[in-house]
Amino acid sequence: MDLVFLGTSSGTPTRARNVTGLALQEDAGKAWYLIDCGEGTQHRLLRMPLSLHDLRAIFITHVHGDHCYGLPGLLASAGMMGRRHPLEIIAPAGIADWLQATLRMSHAWLGYELAFHAVESLGEWRSLNMRVAATALSHRVPCYGYSFTEARPDPRLNIERLERDGVPRGPLWGQLARGFDLEHEGRTLRSEDYLSFTRAPRRVVIGGDNDRPPLLAEACRGAQVLVHEATYSQTLVETSGNTFGHSSAAQVAAFAQQAEVPNLVLTHFSARYQPGSQRGHSIEEIRQEAATAYHGQLFLARDFLRLRLGKDGVLHEVEPT
Amino acid sequence: MDLVFLGTSSGTPTRARNVTGLALQEDAGKAWYLIDCGEGTQHRLLRMPLSLHDLRAIFITHVHGDHCYGLPGLLASAGMMGRRHPLEIIAPAGIADWLQATLRMSHAWLGYELAFHAVESLGEWRSLNMRVAATALSHRVPCYGYSFTEARPDPRLNIERLERDGVPRGPLWGQLARGFDLEHEGRTLRSEDYLSFTRAPRRVVIGGDNDRPPLLAEACRGAQVLVHEATYSQTLVETSGNTFGHSSAAQVAAFAQQAEVPNLVLTHFSARYQPGSQRGHSIEEIRQEAATAYHGQLFLARDFLRLRLGKDGVLHEVEPT
Incomplete structure (x- = not known):
């Protein structure tokens, strides 16, 4: 299973980081899943070996624009590229109405069917090789994390x-x-x-925006990887006095340590953490803070990063080919 | 007056060209106008010396997604960057409803006022330094071209x-x-x-998607520059037998020649015209076809191209600083 980061900035894009988008690719075959679709996600895909023909389903964590404004353009481009098989979208119910209104307003004809599932009443979503469950999180608007579990590990x-x-x-x-x-x-x-299955299934938990990481405790049981936002450092939160419904690196790290998740990937960083930032904030603040509380394998996501979770449960970075 | 091309591809983005977006900047001061706002326009702006604080108004030619899907994200980012003064949007009436619905759905709070003007009943729009008129064009949906005329040339x-x-x-x-x-x-x-004004005002005519260039004849009277789509070559149109409501290079060139516009800038090229295209289509086909029929100064737009129209009416390319 591969995780490919398409956007790792919170709120607005920066020159180095786009807004949120994450691909999860099955290791067998080319099928992949998209989790969140900020504006410009389709532009990132132009630079990655991920085809819109092989996209199996899209999961949206919440309605904020930096997580969904890229949907109409991506869906339209898939149609223009000749996609004809249906595409499933699992998202807060409001997204379905908005997408339909957007496609209608812009006279977009997709050429394939969209099948919506409201995450509020999802239960479990299944494809041939993947089972996906949603967990309600805590943010300024209703938000969900998604746990991807292999459905058929080495049958x-x-x-x-x-x-x-x-x-x-x-x-x-x-x-x-x-x-x-x-x-x-x-x-x-x-x-x-x-x-019968010859090994335990791999599991990856992908959080949305969330200021209470322990809400993912149950989902993280048996998971090899937790991907979670760490928008700010705890130091910054304490200075500004407002989290805007987000987690600090220290908070996520403490949870991951306590939940004994062996791999933690932080993402969705505030735009203030930029290379050569004038305001004196470095992404290393996030790393150091997390590393203090968390002793598993820690990754800070960046755009185009590809992480591979082997059948042995080991997560490692894969260089682009 | 500067024209800065932010996106020059039709329909979908390619690795080299984004979907449509064009900035027109007053030469005095930093105020600028955005014509069309395809997805990823705000990402292009991150690489150009154009601030969302100085954006005076946005003009949308028509409702197709590759001309407007970038609006919600650009407006949201302007708010997050601290813009507080109102922004005017001149667009087909459907755009206003859709934008309001999109901002509502995504709980976006802009922090500044949007003022909408339906292009269908525009008459003339004026800022201190610019007068803008709309011309109805011919496309698959209602579409408008915009003529920008200096309001106060050397007062x-x-x-x-x-x-x-x-x-x-x-x-x-x-x-x-x-x-x-x-x-x-x-x-x-x-x-x-x-x-009193000491010289004739400069005028730039910016077409939207349009399969009848002569509709711009009146607007082009006294204009130094026509920017117009040339989605296909005439050769291609004759092979495929369908224009999809677009113009060929030959068609636009013949019109510009007849209208005696001294500068013609072609843009909005089909994604098949790519560097190193496998399908054997080169952007040079467009150039050659246009140059055969048009004998003024011809430019083929590319992303990040900046063209400067001097007070003497001469248009030339400006290297990025």
Whole structure:
């Protein structure tokens, strides 16, 4: 599983960081998921090996513009590139109405179907290889984190049962192994009845904007990676006296340490943390503060960063090819 | 007067060209006007010496997404940067409703006022230094071109009249010279009554998407510059058999030649005209086709191109500083 950071700035873009967008790519095949879609996300994709044809679903954490204003343009471009298969969007209910109104206003014809799911009543969303659950967070507007869990980690066919049930060896076995349910001689054969999994599923938890990281405690159980905003340093929060519904690096780090998540990726940094900032704020403030409280593997996201989570649960940076 | 091209691609962004955005900057002072605002326009501005504090008004040619999807993010960023003075938006009426709905949906608080003018009933829009008129064009949806004419080209005070009317020499004269009307001893002194202009005003005509360039004939009278889309070459149009409401390079060139506009800037090129395009289309096809029919000064726009129209009516490229 790869995480590809498309935007790591909070609120407004800077020259180095775009507003929020994050791709999660299945390691098998090219299917990927987009979590948040700030303005300019489609521009970032032009520079990455991620095609809008292979985009499986979009998850939006909340309605603030820096997390969703890129949706109409990205959807329109997918249509112009010839996408024809449906696209699922999991988002706060208000996003669906706004997107439809936007496409109508601009006379956009997508050429493919959009299927909306309101995150408020999501339960679990599933694709062939991924199960996704939402967790309500705490922000100035309703906001959700998404936990991505592998649905079928290294599946193995239960041959004994296949033979007992009289399923003939051949293509049917292959389809069941790839996760497809089948109709066969008037019976429904359910893939999951014939598969067992040979290792624990990988899990990545992606927080939205959130000033109470412990709300993700349950989601983080068994997770190898937590991606969470750290908009400010705690020092800055204490000076300004306002968090605007965001977390400080110290706060997230303390939670991740307590939750025993082995990998923590911080992102969504205030625009004041810029290379060569005139105002004397360096992203190293964030790193140092987090490293003091958190002793697992710490990453500070930057645009175009690709992190790979191996089947062994180890997370490491992958250089662009 | 400077023209700064922020996006020169039609429909979707490419790695080299963003979707449509064009800045027109007054040569005196830093005030500027934005014509169209495709997604990512605010990102382009981060790389140009154009501040959202100095943006005087935004003009939108039509509702297609590649001309307006960048509005919400640009307006939100202007607010976050501390803009407090009102901003005028001249656009098709549908844009105003959509923008308000978008800001409401995303809980965006701008911190400054938006003043909308429906282009359908614009008449003339005026700022201190610029008069802007709209021309209805021909496209798949209602679309408008905008003509920018200097309002006060090198004003000279009519001293004889000032003295005759008993206006005391000093700051009042200065204010009248800068274009401000005044109240003085119970009388309204109108700047234009005390000014004469020492040369013809410069005029730049900026077309929107349009398949009938001659609709701009009246607007182009006395204009030094026409900026017009040339989405395709005529050769391509004849092969594909569909213009999608756009102009070919040959069509625009023939019109500009006939209208005797001394400078023609082509823009809004189909994404197929890319450097190193696999499909064998080169932007040089556009240039050659236009140069065959048009014998004035021809420019093909590219992102970040700055063109300066001198008081002498000569247009030339300015290198970025």
